[in-house]
Amino acid sequence: MCFVVCSLETALKEDLKFYFMNPCEKYRARRQIPWKLALQILKILMVTTQLIFFGLSNQLVVSFKEENTVAFKHLFLKGYSGVDEDDYSCSIYTQQDAYDSIFYIINQYMQLKNISLGTLGYEHEGSGLKICKQQYKKVMMLPSNDTLNIDVSTETECIFFKPQELAGKKAELKLNSSFFNLEFYRLIQVEISFKLKGIALQTIHARELPDCYVFQNTITFNNRAHSGKIKIYFDSDTDIQECKDWHIFGSVLQKNTQYILIFDGFVILSCFASLILCTRSIVLALRLQKRFVNYFLEKYKRHVCHADRLEFINGWYVLVIISDVMTIIGSILKMEIKAKNLTSYDVCSILLGTSTLFVWVGVIRYLGYFQTYNVLILTMQASLPKVLRFCCCAGMIYLGYTFCGWIVLGPYHEKFEDLNTVAECLFSLVNGDDMFATFAQIQQKSVLVWMFSRLYLYSFISLFIYMILSLFIALITDSYDTIKSCLDGTFLLVAPETEVRVCWHLRISPWQECGKGQADNSFRCSALLNVLLGNVCLKGNVF
Numbered sequence: 430m431c432f433v434v435c436s437l438e439t440a441l442k443e444d445l446k447f448y449f450m451n452p453c454e455k456y457r458a459r460r461q462i463p464w465k466l467a468l469q470i471l472k473i474l475m476v477t478t479q480l481i482f483f484g485l486s487n488q489l490v491v492s493f494k495e496e497n498t499v500a501f502k503h504l505f506l507k508g509y510s511g512v513d514e515d516d517y518s519c520s521i522y523t524q525q526d527a528y529d530s531i532f533y534i535i536n537q538y539m540q541l542k543n544i545s546l547g548t549l550g551y552e553h554e555g556s557g558l559k560i561c562k563q564q565y566k567k568v569m570m571l572p573s574n575d576t577l578n579i580d581v582s583t584e585t586e587c588i589f590f591k592p593q594e595l596a597g598k599k600a601e602l603k604l605n606s607s608f609f610n611l612e613f614y615r616l617i618q619v620e621i622s623f624k625l626k627g628i629a630l631q632t633i634h635a636r637e638l639p640d641c642y643v644f645q646n647t648i649t650f651n652n653r654a655h656s657g658k659i660k661i662y663f664d665s666d667t668d669i670q671e672c673k674d675w676h677i678f679g680s681v682l683q684k685n686t687q688y689i690l691i692f693d694g695f696v697i698l699s700c701f702a703s704l705i706l707c708t709r710s711i712v713l714a715l716r717l718q719k720r721f722v723n724y725f726l727e728k729y730k731r732h733v734c735h736a737d738r739l740e741f742i743n744g745w746y747v748l749v750i751i752s753d754v755m756t757i758i759g760s761i762l763k764m765e766i767k768a769k770n771l772t773s774y775d776v777c778s779i780l781l782g783t784s785t786l787f788v789w790v791g792v793i794r795y796l797g798y799f800q801t802y803n804v805l806i807l808t809m810q811a812s813l814p815k816v817l818r819f820c821c822c823a824g825m826i827y828l829g830y831t832f833c834g835w836i837v838l839g840p841y842h843e844k845f846e847d848l849n850t851v852a853e854c855l856f857s858l859v860n861g862d863d864m865f866a867t868f869a870q871i872q873q874k875s876v877l878v879w880m881f882s883r884l885y886l887y888s889f890i891s892l893f894i895y896m897i898l899s900l901f902i903a904l905i906t907d908s909y910d911t912i913k914s915c916l917d918g919t920f921l922l923v924a925p926e927t928e929v930r931v932c933w934h935l936r937i938s939p940w941q942e943c944g945k946g947q948a949d950n951s952f953r954c955s956a957l958l959n960v961l962l963g964n965v966c967l968k969g970n971v972f
Contacts (some may be wrong), residue, residue, distance in 0.1 A: 441724055446719055448741075460695060465706050466795070467747070473788055474701050476756055479696050481786045482689060483763055484636060487774055490669070493629045493642070498665045501646055507533040515662040517651070522612060522716075527650065527659060531560070534648060535590065535604065535619055541625070551592035552624035552643065558590040559622045562608070564615040583617060619650040628672070638686065638769055642674040651956060669772035690764055697760045704753040707746040714741045745794040752787035755780045804912055812908035819904060823897050830889050838882055841872040854892060858886070859893045904928065 446457065452463030502509050502518055507530045509519055521527055531712035538558050551557070551862060567580040588608050611619070625644045632639050649662040722733050758778030765771035796802040831851050838845040844854040844867060858861050871882045 433566045436561065437726070438728075441720060444669070444717055445721065448714065465703070465710070468699065468703050468706065469791065469795075472696075472703055473792065474673070475692075475699055476785055476788050479693065479760065479763070480781055483777070483781055485633075487778060489629070489632050489637070490774055493631065494665075494667045495763070495928065497547065497549070497627065497642075497644060497667075498663075500545075500826075501665055502663050504541075504545065505534045505537050505646070505648060506530070506661060513900050514660075518663045519661050521650075521659050521661065522563050522657060524611075526621075527611065529608070529610070530650070530661065531619065531621070532604070535560075538590070538623060541936050546815055548628045548630060550626045552626055557592050557623065559587060560608075560619065561585055561587040561622075562591075562611065562619045563617045564612065565617065568615045570614060575752050613652065616652050618652055619651075621648045622646065637767075640670065640769075643668045643670055669774070671926075679795070679950050686767055689767055693760050693764050693767070696789070699700075700753040700756045700760070704757075706748055707749045707753070710743065711750075714743065717741060738866045746793055748791055752784045752791065755784035755787070759784060804909070807912045808905065808909045811912060812905045815908070816901070819901060823901075826892070827852075830885075834885060837878065838871065838885070838970070841874065841878055841881070842867075842870055844870065855889065858890055859898070863889070 452466045452542050455461045563583055566582050566584050569578040627642045629640050644664040645663045651660045727731050762777040797806045834845050835848050835851045845851050873879050907953045
């Protein structure tokens with residue numbers, strides 16, 4: 430009976446030791462070829478190559494959209510300088526400018542085929558050019574007498590110019606209608622919208638099939654403030670569609686597309702194989718964990734702590750599984766886009782970009798096999814919980830400054846006008862960016878607010894740069910010193926659980942020192958370590 434128990438215990442110890450070996454140690458111990466390691470290296474090369482191909486293709490799409498948006502602004506916005514004013518394109522200040530700008534858009538739309546340099550055409554299935562004006566129902570005001578009588582309910586009136594009637598008398602009659610008699614004291618906004626179609630031919634030079642685009646353009650004359658300044662906003666939403674009928678001669682586009690589709694298929698196969706191997710490893714690890722927990726409970730009447738249970742769950746495998754799933758889905762979407770059966774680049778970009786990020790982050794695991802890099806990796810692992818707790822505390826102070834700056838300095842400083850801009854401005858100040866400009870741009874209309882702004886900015890910069898950032902660095906330095914001392918064989922007097930985790934992850938010579946914890950309790954042993962070494966530390970609440 431004792432022989433059977435001892436055999437089971439020896440087998441468990443051997444399996445535990447083998448499980449926590451790295452691929453090189455496993456190969457030396459049992460001549461087991463590290464298939465997962467070889468597959469991960471191959472997958473890194475393939476996924477990165479795939480991402481580069483997709484990025485170059487996506488770059489053509491982005492450049493085509495941006496260049497067309499700039500072209501539309503120059504075509505349809507009268508007097509556009511080429512540079513946007515803040516978040517809007519341009520502004521007007523007189524009634525005549527408003528009429529000129531509206532009729533300029535209509536005239537340019539009518540002559541589009543004669544003036545545009547691009548491959549553009551009208552969208553015949555829609556409503557053509559749509560002009561809507563929104564205004565208050567009733568307004569009577571005498572600013573000189575401080576008198577106002579207003580019905581705040583609004584009414585919207587629209588007029589349409591279809592492409593097929595642009596050259597006829599019907600369009601001329603509409604232009605002379607009473608619709609264009611604008612009452613600016615009632616006017617809230619004028620919105621002009623129209624769709625245009627275009628074909629991107631530049632993809633042919635990159636040996637890709639061309640895409641067909643639909644541009645939904647909207648020009649808004651915003652008069653909500655009634656401040657004497659009408660802001661003109663231009664917005665262009667682009668939708669990529671499959672070309673209905675296309676024939677391309679004298680090119681190798683289709684062969685090039687087939688080669689890329691085959692390569693994407695190999696990427697999917699490699700990720701699927703990696704997914705199976707990593708899932709299998711996690712399943713085997715859970716079985717080994719169950720054996721260990723049952724053994725420890727039967728022999729020592731103790732439950733293994735949660736931290737030791739988690740040692741069996743390899744976080745790198747979980748990361749690889751997530752990356753593989755995202756790569757497989759993203760590759761399928763990429764193949765559909767390449768075959769022009771799908772036109773949504775955004776979802777595919779997010780999946781492939783995130784999966785490639787995870788793949789390269791996973792490389793850190795293999796660098797950990799070298800002692801020099803392992804110190805840096807363990808420092809990040811050990812300091813992460815403390816850093817997160819510290820960030821929660823610092824975040825409360827940061828939010829307080831954000832709300833305070835928004836409500837007090839918002840009317841006097843453009844960087845504090847909205848909450849999101851305030852948060853971004855303060856974050857740049859923490860990094861020492863644009864510091865003088867933030868001080869200089871505050872308006873000096875109110876002496877009290879100007880003095881408050883100085884107190885606010887000086888206190889924020891001093892607190893975050895000189896105190897909070899220094900403490901942040903100190904937390905990481907402390908973790909590094911602890912791990913470095915463990916490597917050097919001298920243990921610092923830190924939290925016992927920290928020493929256990931450090932030495933457990935390092936898997937170095939201090940294993941032999943674990944038994945000393947029974948005497949002075951200055952170094953407690955992990956339950957898992959003791960099973961590996963054949964020792965049992967029962968002093969203190971170790972388990």
